[in-house]
Amino acid sequence: MYYILFLLLLSFCLPAVSEATGTLQSKIVEAPNGATIKIEEGEYEETVIISKPVTLEGTGKVLLRSCEDKPVVTILNKGVTLKNMMVEHCGSDKEDTAIYVTGSHHNLEKLNIETRHLGIRLDNANDVTIQDSEIMGINRGNGIDLWKSNRNKFKNLKITNVSDGIYLEQSNENTLRGNNIQKSRYGMHLMFSDDNILEENVSRLNTTGTELMESKRTVVHNNQFSSNNNSVNAQGLLLYLASDTEVTGNEFISNRVGIFIEKAENNRLEFNKIMDNFTGVQFLKSNGNNAVNNTFVGNVNDAQAIESSKNQLNGNYWDAASKVDVNGNGESDIVYTADPYFLTLTADVPEYQLFFQAPGIIMLQNMLKSPYEQLLIDSAPLMDMTMEVEKEQSSRLILWCMSAVMIVASCSLFIFGRKRR
Missing domain, CATH: 2.160.20.10 (Single-stranded right-handed beta-helix, Pectin lyase-like)
Structure with missing residues (x-):
């Protein structure tokens, strides 16, 4: 009797459960x-x-x-x-x-x-x-x-x-503002997309902070690209076949490459803080780009260019530049030149990276200069920074540690190589 009552009760309940799913x-x-x-x-x-x-x-x-x-x-x-x-x-x-x-x-x-x-x-x-x-x-x-x-x-x-945090393909006039994207492949990735705005975003701990590929008239304003350095191909911002891009007021901090510009033309970089990257800005087969009023501080390499010409870098602050201002106009009278010699050398023989800043490499760079058209020249480097920079001791310590590791590795190879002979 109780068993029959239980079955009847169950039969009443089952339709109710089925209806609840919808x-x-x-x-x-x-x-x-x-x-x-x-x-x-x-x-x-x-x-x-x-x-x-x-x-x-x-x-x-x-x-x-x-x-x-x-x-x-x-x-x-x-x-x-x-x-x-x-x-x-x-x-x-x-x-x-x-x-x-x-x-x-x-x-x-x-x-x-x-x-x-x-x-x-x-x-x-x-x-x-x-x-x-x-x-x-x-x-x-x-x-x-x-x-x-x-x-x-x-x-x-x-x-x-x-x-990819936010991926756009053939999508125009979109606004990406105030987003935080971490631990991904690309933070923001734009392909064949024009007239988009990227503003006040944070892209960190990614392989690439942001890539603009064959995209036109993008505005990249007041973003932070930091610690995008977990790969040999990592960078804060990659402009690939991009044009008419406005990169203004951004922070590029502790990336492998702060800004990588490849096969890109007519882009403008202005009032950006480029700090504590292995390479601040790098041009590859890119022409007609303009960088002005940017602050380069604490980078291992401030700027490099390969197969690139007619890029204008006048009026930036370089902490590695020699500064003399005779007429008091805020611009140094000593031209700042970035030579891609070391980058070209290590591209052919990666092991030469162990000798970064070694006296012999510096001497070779001074003797065997790159062709004039491959040099990045700032004819009016600024005496003062265009953006406020907090010089953290930890960043300096990291750079010193990197140098020490390279020196120890170089010595070890030399000593143990001699013993094997």
Whole structure:
């Protein structure tokens, strides 16, 4: 008798559970345009599609989770708002996406996204705002991925452990402001994308802080690119086949290369702090670029150029320059010259890096100068810095330690090499 009663009770409960799995989608379907749908605190194992202008808002701790081979949230058409919730995609397919967005004038805010692949994908999406959110991955996919998406705004985002923090392809007039991107391959990555603004972002501990590839008229303003040095190909900012870029007021600190300019023309660098990098700025097959009023302090190599000419570097501050100002106009009367001799030498024989700043190398550089067209010449180096710089003892200590290690390694090779003979 008790067993029969238990079965009857179970039969009544099962339909209720089945109906609960579709609760969120049902509420979305039933809601009128312009409605706000409040989601109660809890975990929801389902995927949802929002195709009309409604607001989906979590109250308390709301987790929307799915491991299916489709987005956890799909946003279509126009005017959708998604806010205040956690979204987790635990699928294993390489195309899996936590949130898929197309259409226009959507707003995503106060989200916490965990994904094994893509965080948010914008596909032909325009005038979308994504702000005050966090995205965490496992280095397999991009945090935010744009394809043919224009005039979008990304503000106050924290993105960690992804492939590219924010990736743009064929996407124009977007604004990336106040974002913090760490421990990824590229912090921000723009390809074939024009008229974008990158402002007040922090990109650190990545392989490359930011890359602009075949992109035009990008504004890179007041960003911080630091400690992007965990690879032999690491750099703070890479301009590759980019043109008409304005790089102003940024900080490039403790990168392998602060700014790398390759096959790029007509770009302007102004009022940047370039400090404690192995190489401050490096030109490769690049012409017609202009660097003025920048501050170079504490770099192992301030500037290098290979197969590059007609780049103007007048009016910068170089801490390695000899400074004499006879007429008091704030400019040194002694020309500052950066010679790529050592960089060219080590490119052919990498082992020669052990002899960096060795007296013999310096003597050879003075005797065997590079061709005049490959020299970077500042004919009016500044007497004073254009930006405030805090000369930290730790940075100086690191440089001294690097020098000491090179000297010890060189001596060891010399001594043990003689013993083997």
